[in-house]
Amino acid sequence: MANIQEIAKLAGVSSATVSRVINHKPHVSSETRAHVQQIINQLDYVPNINAVSLKKGATKMLGIVAPTFSDSLGTFLKNFTLAAQQGGYNVTLFLTGLDKQKELEAFERLRNKQLDGLVLVIRLNEWDVLESYAKYGPIVTWQRVEDRNIQSVFMNQYDGYMLALEHLYEKGYRKIVNAYGNTAGLNTKSREKAYADFCQKYDLNPNEFKHFYNQGHMSEGETMARWWVDQTHKPDAFVMATDYLASGLVTEAKRLGLSIPQDFAVVGFDNTLVAHLLDLTTIHYPIGKQGENAFIMIDNQLSKRTNPLEALSFHLVERLTT
């Protein structure tokens, strides 16, 4: 492919003049400009943008990092990407699976200036390791972190979870089973705290039933339906970590000939498509807006702006499972 020197030679001008034409700089006569542009077009010359971004020191590229994107995290990915594109950035996707090295590779790209900023949806490495990269560019996470050089778009799960519990109480349910997600996460701790406070408020025994932890896959929801059948002392309601998990419980219950909410009530979490399809009562979680906020936080840091964040709140969506 042609380079600036060849264009200069063919046009009979200096390389500096060619560069001024390419970069739309002044001090070139319109006649010379047209002549040089014609040669550029003939040669099908394209400036190498990697060289341009090398000079400018910004790649206008952001990274988004997660083990996988499914269900509600897909909405986060989409809204973050659309907001970034709107703001003049593109987004590189890093799927880490269970590979800590892959996660670090994304962070190394921040250090190497191949990314201007980074959103870490769900981490694999320790926070201390990841935080050490904060000096190379803005890092925002979806997870709850505090007292770190990493900003977070988290919402306090206590509030959303309490909405689910109060709704069940109002409907007359008193024998509630909780299915939590990742045990180690601060989100689970917030939900546990909500349940403890709820039990204290209404004088319920918080350990009347087993608590389920690390529940994620739909098949684990299916297993819980079969667990319910086997119990002699049966709970009358389930609060499930996600709609996806709740969907397994509800569909398996129907296959077993049970009636919901007559046999037991179910509340999901997230308000995804699956909740609409199965008429699940659930907690609406504005995860798309969190994706937009993640971009605003990064953009504010990179561009020294103070654009306001979207206001975020949970609300109950009552359907047919309570």
Place this chain on the structure above:
Amino acid sequence: MANIQEIAKLAGVSSATVSRVINHKPHVSSETRAHVQQIINQLDYVPNINAVSLKKGATKMLGIVAPTFSDSLGTFLKNFTLAAQQGGYNVTLFLTGLDKQKELEAFERLRNKQLDGLVLVIRLNEWDVLESYAKYGPIVTWQRVEDRNIQSVFMNQYDGYMLALEHLYEKGYRKIVNAYGNTAGLNTKSREKAYADFCQKYDLNPNEFKHFYNQGHMSEGETMARWWVDQTHKPDAFVMATDYLASGLVTEAKRLGLSIPQDFAVVGFDNTLVAHLLDLTTIHYPIGKQGENAFIMIDNQLSKRTNPLEALSFHLVERLTT
């Protein structure tokens, strides 16, 4: 941040020597190498990879372009990205919505050498426009194209659709309604052809019922359930463009008090999570493997390899809606 010149000055060696150390090149004594490396570590110097890729002429970055990623296309995105990462590439995501300009921007990045190759899942611009970029790097599409400088991972929808029709016939259904996707697409034409051939084979009137076109959203499936109620001459089966569309039909039918498959049978397409949740009979469509094949095609072109593609075939998944 430090640069090579500063490191050279502090180490008392030439810039060329520093460069040889950084790039692990020979002709530097181990003593000098250790000394230079120590200074590099002290200064926390990081080579700018954009400069490196500028020199090598390959960015090891691929693009994936689509209006949006939801449902089964999310699986395509995931599998393509995982395969690309495995092969040493990263993937930038371009969400085009309805913006033709955004699609062209992705193609311009191929021309500008910011991408080594590109997967176009669903196009917005004309093929002629997009094909003109094929000289800058490999382009692979999920859509059906023929006689173009663009490779495709498409599967012949005729085969999958015929599986659905033959299954309905075997089960005794004769009054079949078709809900097709994008009218302009070659996939729809293949499905129409399958239905025409099917009707001829069994001496059925292909125009006994209305054909639905451009059906995509779940709410359009819901509308079809209400349409069925209003008909005096009623069909006994529906073949739906996607599981997602079928899910609207099935859930609305249940809300209306209808029984499936007693009132009518439903076959979906794709075999996604939704089909499992709703016990939909559907056609399994190996869209994840198509994502892997898209990477193999690009990698074969970029690396002059001839790795074999995954074999792809449709199959019927019989559940409770037929």
